[in-house]
Amino acid sequence: MVQLIPDESARRSGQMGAEMEGKRKGGASVYVVSVFVLILSIIVWLYTFQTRTINAVRDELDSRLLVSLLGAATINVEEYGRTGQRVIHAAYTGEGDIFGAEENASYPDACLEGALKRLNNLLQTNLKLDGGGQGSRPVIASPVTLEEFKVLNVYDSGEGEQQVYEFIWNNGVWNEVTHGINEAVYVPGAGDRGHATALVEDTTVYAKISFAIELYPFFPGLAEHIPEEARTLSVSMERSVSIRTSTG
Numbered sequence: 001m002v003q004l005i006p007d008e009s010a011r012r013s014g015q016m017g018a019e020m021e022g023k024r025k026g027g028a029s030v031y032v033v034s035v036f037v038l039i040l041s042i043i044v045w046l047y048t049f050q051t052r053t054i055n056a057v058r059d060e061l062d063s064r065l066l067v068s069l070l071g072a073a074t075i076n077v078e079e080y081g082r083t084g085q086r087v088i089h090a091a092y093t094g095e096g097d098i099f100g101a102e103e104n105a106s107y108p109d110a111c112l113e114g115a116l117k118r119l120n121n122l123l124q125t126n127l128k129l130d131g132g133g134q135g136s137r138p139v140i141a142s143p144v145t146l147e148e149f150k151v152l153n154v155y156d157s158g159e160g161e162q163q164v165y166e167f168i169w170n171n172g173v174w175n176e177v178t179h180g181i182n183e184a185v186y187v188p189g190a191g192d193r194g195h196a197t198a199l200v201e202d203t204t205v206y207a208k209i210s211f212a213i214e215l216y217p218f219f220p221g222l223a224e225h226i227p228e229e230a231r232t233l234s235v236s237m238e239r240s241v242s243i244r245t246s247t248g
Contacts, residue, residue, distance in 0.1 A: 050215050054233065057139050057213055061127065062193055062237055065209060068122035069241045072115045073205045086203050086243055087153040088115050112167055112174065116149055119207060135211070141232045142212035150206040150240075152187060164200055189240035198240065208238040 075086050088111050123146065129135055133143035149169040156162050164185045166177040179185050187206050190198035198204075212232040 053139060054213055054215070054235075058193070058235065058237065061144075061209075061211075062239070064126040065123070065207065065237060065239050066194075066241070068119055068126050069205055069207050069239050071122045072119035072207075073203075073241050073243050074115065074118065075203065075243055076111050084158075085155055087155065088112065088151050088203060088205070088243075112151055112169075115151060115205065116169055119149060119205075120146065123209070139214055140211055141214040144209055144211040146207065147210050147236065148206070148208040148238075150187070150204075152185065152200050152204040152206070154200060154203045162201075187240045189238040194237060194239045198242070200242070202242045202244050204240055204242045206238065206240040208236060210234070210236040 073088070075088055079085055079087055123129065123144065124133075127135060127144055129144055133145060134140070135144060147170070151167045153165045153167070154162055155165065161181050163181050164179040164183065166179065166185070168175045168177065185200040186197050187200050187204055188194070188197050189206050189208070190196045212234050215231055215233055
């Protein structure tokens, strides 16, 4: 049997205590790191989910805005049958120079108001909005508002000359811009997701809508601890559609 002298026994006891203390601290460090990794993973997951939700809502509303705008882009059939002009606003009287006919046209007329009314009705149907413009989906946090609507009528003289008459609706008021003969006029809202600008070569309609997206619609418990101004994201989107006809 081995007898340990007091000094040796104390030394070994101290070593064992130090090893146990080291293991304890090491275990605590692993725990802290694990909790940190877990919290970071949750944050990354929430950010990814939030980004995908926003993109999905944007894509859906963008396609529904485009479809609604297509429905509103209806030419004046009587005017087209009489003069061949593919326009929404019936300004051409069939007499004299078409570039001077706009001065005597009633404005805004039933064609412009009709296009605006069709757009509003289609937006309400396609975006599933109630009478106040509020969407049925919890992701949409505010009423969807039509910020601006444009009708850009392109008149063609048939001799290589074109002129664009632009009618702009904003806050319930129509305004008119008469562009010069063969003046290059551009409109936003073209291309993928409406991020491009296009040259107006045919009669075109344009619309811009705005709304707010709820960033945490499926986490009400989490949203309660987030400042109100940080729970939503203001979004605006715009689209334009040109009217082309074909014969055959």
